[in-house]
Amino acid sequence: MNAADEGRQQLDAASVLNAKRTLLQLLARAGVWSGDAEELIGLVEAGALALAHTEIGGSGRSAPEGNGEHYEAGWRDGTRAVSDELADIAERTLRRALAPDPTVSSPDDRSPVGRAEMERAKVAITPLYLSYTAVSELDPDATEQVLTAVLSTMSPRQRAGYAGRLTEFSTTHHARLERLYAEYGPGSAIAIHGRYSLVHSPTSVAVLERLAAAPAALHEEWDAAELPPAWLDGLITAWGPAAA
Known part of the structure; x- marks a missing residue:
């Protein structure tokens, strides 16, 4: 050679x-x-x-x-x-x-959320959130509970491409997201504790994307996880009528 x-x-x-x-x-x-x-x-x-x-x-x-x-x-x-x-x-x-879970027959079926899927979602949402506002994190346990509800609305195949979905959502609604975080997020007059708490967490980007793409499934998983209804209601109010 x-x-x-x-x-x-x-x-x-x-x-x-x-x-x-x-x-x-x-x-x-x-x-x-x-x-x-x-x-x-x-x-x-x-x-x-x-x-x-x-x-x-x-x-x-x-x-x-x-x-x-x-x-x-x-x-x-x-x-x-x-x-x-x-x-x-x-x-x-x-x-x-996407086939490690023996209970899932297809990567297109909804399944329990895995550790790697959770970490990939965290890596995806954090820079998007920080492009609009400063760090102001909720309790880490609450973050995981919210993300679990969000990811449970999707199949493993959809979760694999979720970072792309979030990026597209952020690009499409950039101006609207800027307004939301300026009015309700860290640095605004809105307190971190209360109805608009979720706006102070990176998970809010993920929840907003699901409200736009799969609202019925998100409400179902939110109720199943027994998450505070006020968090979701506050985010819907901050986003506007289209999120409901």
Whole structure:
């Protein structure tokens, strides 16, 4: 193998597996449960494949000119075949990543909220919340209870893509969210304890997204978790009639 070939060498299966095992061991030393680590790595793998599928399918690349109609048709068919196979592999990888719970037959069925799902939600909501206001956290136990109710409205597949949903929601309603946190959040005249308590927590972004996307399911899970009705009512009032 010459230097040019070595520079272009792709990672082989053994090297990829070695990197994965190394990462799992490092995460285990940091106290991350192996099941959570496997799920997170699986989601990264599935996401990389899905992004590759999107890039190939939407790249707009055309066959080199001057090779004739049959060549161009073969080029398109080959690109489509590769793209379809990537999509299938991405789906299988996602299903494997989301299948640890033996009580769940499909990643599209609602299921109990896992630890990794809870942590992914926390990582997703915090920077969005801080883009509107300052830190003013509720009791951590209350945060987890609220997030559990929010995540329980979704299937594992929906939870896997929840960060994207939250980002899209925040982008779409940016001005409205700015107004809400300025009027009711930290730094406003509204006290942290009371009807508008939830506006003082990063979980409010998640609750607002669910009020817009799945209000009936959120009310159902909220009641089942026996969370304070005033928190939800206050957030609905602060947001406006569309949230009800």
